Amino acid sequence: MKHRTLKVCLCALLGPLLLDGVSWLAAQQTSPDPTIAPVTEKSNRIPRFTTLDRLRFYRESTFSPTSLLGPIAGAALTQWVTGSPPEWGQGFPGYGRRVLSGYSRQIIANSVALGVAFAASEDPRHYPTGAQGVWKRGLQAARQAVISHNTEGGLMPAYSRIIGVYVAGLASNAWYPDRYSNFHSALYRGSTALASGIVWEEFKEFWPDARRKLKGRR
Numbered sequence: 001m002k003h004r005t006l007k008v009c010l011c012a013l014l015g016p017l018l019l020d021g022v023s024w025l026a027a028q029q030t031s032p033d034p035t036i037a038p039v040t041e042k043s044n045r046i047p048r049f050t051t052l053d054r055l056r057f058y059r060e061s062t063f064s065p066t067s068l069l070g071p072i073a074g075a076a077l078t079q080w081v082t083g084s085p086p087e088w089g090q091g092f093p094g095y096g097r098r099v100l101s102g103y104s105r106q107i108i109a110n111s112v113a114l115g116v117a118f119a120a121s122e123d124p125r126h127y128p129t130g131a132q133g134v135w136k137r138g139l140q141a142a143r144q145a146v147i148s149h150n151t152e153g154g155l156m157p158a159y160s161r162i163i164g165v166y167v168a169g170l171a172s173n174a175w176y177p178d179r180y181s182n183f184h185s186a187l188y189r190g191s192t193a194l195a196s197g198i199v200w201e202e203f204k205e206f207w208p209d210a211r212r213k214l215k216g217r218r
Contacts, residue, residue: 034060036204037123037149040130041140046153049123054114057125062110070196071102087177101175105168109193113164120159123149126204141205145197161197166190 032038034056039047061067075098078084088097117124127149129140148158169190173181 035125037125037127040128042130046151047123049125049151051118054118058110058114062107067106068099068103070200071099071106074102074192074196075099085177085180101172104175105165105172105189105193108171109161109164109168111164112167113160116163117148117160120156121151122156122158122160123151124158124160125149126201128208129205137205138202141201142198144201145194162194165193165197169193 034053037047039045075095078098079090079095083090083094088094113124116122126141126144129137131137131140144158146158146162147155148160150156166187167190169186169188170183172189173186176185
């Protein structure tokens with residue numbers, strides 16, 4: 001029954017992603033990343049974050065091709081290190097189940113976060129640190145996994161991200177094997193998702209620099 005639920009999720013979730021892929025690739029040539037604020041943390045200017053900006057953020061972080069990077073990497077790491085849950089097996093079928101599970105949780109988390117961020121006037125975008133030095137930038141970027149900006153320019157707990165990952169952890173009990181369908185396992189899944197946010201914030205901080213170097217820019 002739970003495998004059937006997973007297959008239904010696959011059809012429902014990957015369809016929109018595939019349809020969106022071509023338009024996303026074209027848009028990236030001219031459009032800025034909607035998940036990154038247009039100012040640094042050191043700026044005194046408060047960037048606007050409209051309802052349309054929120055929807056663009058949600059679309060980019062949920063349905064763009066790059067949104068699969070986390071589930072793909074997380075599934076590979078889980079299968080290689082722990083193989084959990086063993087009921088899903090190994091090889092490509094087991095890996096596919098783990099990717100789908102991770103992506104399903106990501107969609108649930110982002111959907112919950114969209115509503116929470118709107119209600120809390122939270123701006124969950126990554127703010128480039130504007131700091132100098134790899135270590136200083138890395139530490140300040142990591143903080144953004146649990147600290148967000150509000151729409152008035154101040155700092156606040158990242159309620160949308162925190163609530164989203166734990167709701168998704170609980171919701172995923174619906175398709176996990178019985179011995180992993182409990183509060184403790186859901187708490188673990190939410191916590192690992194929150195921790196993985198640190199990696200994503202580091203990527204957002206340093207990838208623009210790496211991309212410029214790859215293109216030969218100085």
